[in-house]
Amino acid sequence: MQLRWDGDVNPAKLGIMVCGHGSRNRKAVAEFAQLTTGLGRLLPRHPLAYGYLEFAHPVIPSGLDRLRSAGVAQVVAVPGMLFAAGHVKNDIPALLNRYSAATGLSISYGRELGMDARMVRAAAARITAALPPEARDAQGVAMRQDTLLVVVGRGSRDPDANGNMAKITRMLVEGLGLGWGETCYAGVTFPQVEDCLRRATGLGYRRIVVFPYFLFSGVLVSRIHRAVDCVAADHPPLDIRKAAYLNDHPLVLDTFRARAQEALEGDNAMNCALCKYRIQVLGFENEYGAPQSSHHHHHEGLGKACNLCDGDCTGACEDDVKAKTHYH
Structure with missing residues (x-):
């Protein structure tokens, strides 16, 4: 090509x-x-x-x-x-x-x-890979209403970029048929990852999937994973999962x-x-x-x-x- x-x-x-x-x-x-x-x-x-x-x-x-x-x-x-x-x-x-x-x-x-439909589908593939085999309704549609999605962005001093991150979250939640979604950031702006996760644990969902909306590994992805591990240790009954970042x-x-x-x-x-x-x-x-x-x-x-x-x-x-x- x-x-x-x-x-x-x-x-x-x-x-x-x-x-x-x-x-x-x-x-x-x-x-x-x-x-x-x-x-x-x-x-x-x-x-x-x-x-x-x-x-x-x-x-x-x-x-x-x-x-x-x-x-x-x-x-x-x-x-x-x-x-x-x-x-x-x-x-x-x-x-x-x-x-x-x-x-x-x-x-x-x-x-x-x-904001691109291809990027949303790539993100959805990473999230779906972290989910267990799901029940389906009579029409064959996956039933995922018991799952809360937390999407983590890098964070910026530019509100337009932060707002786009929140839009990605909403498109993923509705597109995948999930129960709820939260957006947080690994740095610079709010809410930060651990604060967001601790709030999410009180919303009554059976499962939380944390997805770093990042292209690559690095210190910020490490920060996200450490926050997930910390919150998961405090809430052992909850099924808290890590989805892979986008990569290639x-x-x-x-x-x-x-x-x-x-x-x-x-x-x-x-x-x-x-x-x-x-x-x-x-x-x-x-x-x-x-x-x-x-x-x-x-x-x-x-x-x-x-x-x-x-x-x-x-x-x-x-x-x-x-x-x-x-x-x-």
């Missing part, structure tokens, strides 16, 4: 750049690389590279250098992030603009994965491919209806009209991979990271 190219340029001269945030956790970095490999299999005729904003190598400019070395004439840069907050709206485009101005490379910027589900890869195609066709506009930089959102009026800039240029590639755990993050690094360096 190749992206549709309307001009006369050889498709091999169109490069794909996947822009990630970066993590100190080696498993998270490996999973990001694995996802880009899967995307490369969907687009085998196009040179593909990836890079990170911070905490890991290669950084985004290094990935762009690699594409230039491969002789690409145009790059489609896709943010490897679920929702549009500061990284998608400011940090990545500011970095891409600086690189394009310095090198002359033409870069088209795609939108985030965002085929529908996630297909959404990435679609975002690259949109950017190439110029149909890549974000939904800015509630963007705090475009309109005066209640409580965030002072950020209206703020210039697009990045605070990551002095953090690119910062730090070494964490050596406190192999594979899944245990959370042992959190206090160390908070004490020593840039921390969200």
Whole structure:
């Protein structure tokens, strides 16, 4: 498969750049690389590279250098992030603009994965895999009203991104026929995971499924799992289950491919209806009209991979990271 190219340029001269945030956790970095490999299999005729904003190598400019070395004439840069907050709206485009101005490379910027039916179905598949075989009604529809779903997002200082997380929860609860749903966040905003879970235990549901709406592993997923274990230990009769995060589900890869195609066709506009930089959102009026800039240029590639755990993050690094360096 190749992206549709309307001009006369050889498709091999169109490069794909996947822009990630970066993590100190080696498993998270490996999973990001694995996802880009899967995307490369969907687009085998196009040179593909990836890079990170911070905490890991290669950084985004290094990935762009690699594409230039491969002789690409145009790059489609896709943010490897679920929702549009500061990284998608400011940090990545500011970095891409600086690189394009310095090198002359033409870069088209795609939108985030965002609200997409494919992403909802990928999430539903992860949740369904965590559920037991369910009873069905006379029409063969699964009966799941005894299950409460807790969806955990990363959390942001952007209310639009946090609101989209709540919308994902509602679509999953209604789509899967679950009894109830709660949305919480692993950082930055409220409610936090453990507070949300403790409230959920009092709602009278037989089962709680906790789903991290994350692409990859890392310290925040570890934080979620530790909160689940803590609450489950205090409520042994409750069936509290952990669903797997999204990772490289085929529908996630297909959404990435679609975002690259949109950017190439110029149909890549974000939904800015509630963007705090475009309109005066209640409580965030002072950020209206703020210039697009990045605070990551002095953090690119910062730090070494964490050596406190192999594979899944245990959370042992959190206090160390908070004490020593840039921390969200």
